[in-house]
Amino acid sequence: MKIIYRQHALQSMHERGITEPEIEQAINEGEVIKNYPEDTPYPSVLVLARIHGKAIHIVYSVSEEDAVKMVITTYEPNPEIWLSDMKTRRTK
Secondary structure: OEEEEOHHHHHHHHHHOOOHHHHHHHHHHOEEEEEEOOOOOOOEEEEEEEEOOEEEEEEEEEEOOOOEEEEEEEEOOOOOOEOOOOOOEOOO
């Protein structure tokens, strides 16, 4: 399946020093922690992965029809928002 990158994803990757091969590895080996089946134009997922020991989240959509995964954004989870497992949002 082909992986393409939205401009926002490329910008956030550049700012954080994350490469395309690292994102591809994270997509293949990371853990899906949230599904967004209602997202448009395609369903998307939130993945937790570790790159060089650092937790990152990647949001990407999947078009089975077009055989494409589109990376929307990637970021380092904020410990003020996420519990230490980086999978669970803190409750307000």
